[in-house]
């Protein structure tokens with residue numbers, strides 16, 4: 001996902017670009033599966049298309065072939081991810097492509113699973129289908145960086161969003177709810193939430209701010225789909241009456257085994273799902289538990305403690321800062337609790353800016369780790 005620019009621009013083939021856009025329609029709902037889009041083309045005309053909407057639903061290829069019907073015979077299929085050649089929750093897409101008699105398949109990226117990679121493409125080629133690969137797999141890999149992160153690292157892709165004052169403070173006073181950014185910042189927050197599989201905050205932010213963590217329109221009406229909600233904690237169990245626990249929208253508390261069993265049992269009785277991890281594993285353990293729950297990506301709306309712990313553990317894949325044009329002054333807590341990233345006297349940057357823009361008077365900068 002790119003916040004301010006269109007990632008499909010780098011895809012030269014128009015049918016693959018269309019398949020990419022279709023895949024985007026599953027963003028936020030396909031976990032633990034990838035985003036996949038598919039287009040069926042016959043004599044230069046699109047005769048079928050589809051995308052994977054959610055785990056358990058038909059794969060993109062099946063949706064596209066269903067919509068093409070008889071026209072799929074001899075067609076050229078464009079699909080963003082290598083078709084599967086194994087039984088999962090659904091039968092292999094390779095079998096279906098062969099049964100429909102398609103002539104050519106163009107694939108955006110390989111399936112990275114070592115037990116799968118190349119299998120789908122090889123099986124198609126062995127059956128006489130002409131297989132092509134996208135010139136550049138990077139836009140497709142970027143589209144699925146959540147899924148790829150979970151498969152490769154056993155944790156979700158972690159996007160952190162923080163609102164700041166010009167003097168770099170995340171609040172106007174310590175342990176107090178403060179609204180920092182304006183309409184532009186709110187719009188960015190809602191756009192990020194809309195595309196997330198889950199939104200996470202620290203337990204103390206639940207206690208201080210009591211946020212609802214839903215996606216709402218400009219009139220504050222909740223949208224049809226809101227991402228999953230996660231509270232990250234080490235031992236703190238927020239009050240049962242907290243809005244995320246009590247509004248009926250569902251919430252998962254991810255806390256360590258050191259948290260009070262009585263307090264955990266009390267929130268569980270009130271319908272909160274609880275995932276436990278070993279205290280010694282820290283945030284890595286917490287995120288591994290989230291990944292095991294099938295979550296490919298998480299938007300963390302972090303306060304200073306959680307942000308600092310994620311930074312120190314090198315667990316941030318993308319950082320979105322939304323800066324508003326005012327000062328907090330010394331009453332505001334610092335954003336970072338820790339020592340400088342320094343190489344002696346000079347700053348040794350570990351992140352670099354990848355995007356910057358303006359949203360109705362608030363500034364948005366997007367940062368990624370330097371590799």
Ligand SMILES: NC(=O)c1ccc[n+]([C@@H]2O[C@H](COP(=O)([O-])OP(=O)(O)OC[C@H]3O[C@@H](n4cnc5c(N)ncnc54)[C@H](OP(=O)(O)O)[C@@H]3O)[C@@H](O)[C@H]2O)c1
Pocket residue numbers: 161162163164169170171173174175176177178180201202203204205208209232233234235236237282283286301302303304305306307309
């Ligand atoms: N400007 C913004 O974008 C923004 C966003 C969110 C919050 N805030 C503000 O930030 C303030 C709250 O900040 P905060 O620092 O108290 O809370 P925080 O950073 O949001 O969250 C801290 C919580 O994270 C949990 N946690 C889980 N693993 C952790 C780890 N390894 N290390 C540290 N914490 C871990 C802690 O649980 P345990 O308590 O069990 O240790 C703690 O309750 C509020 O004033 C809120 O308004 C601002």
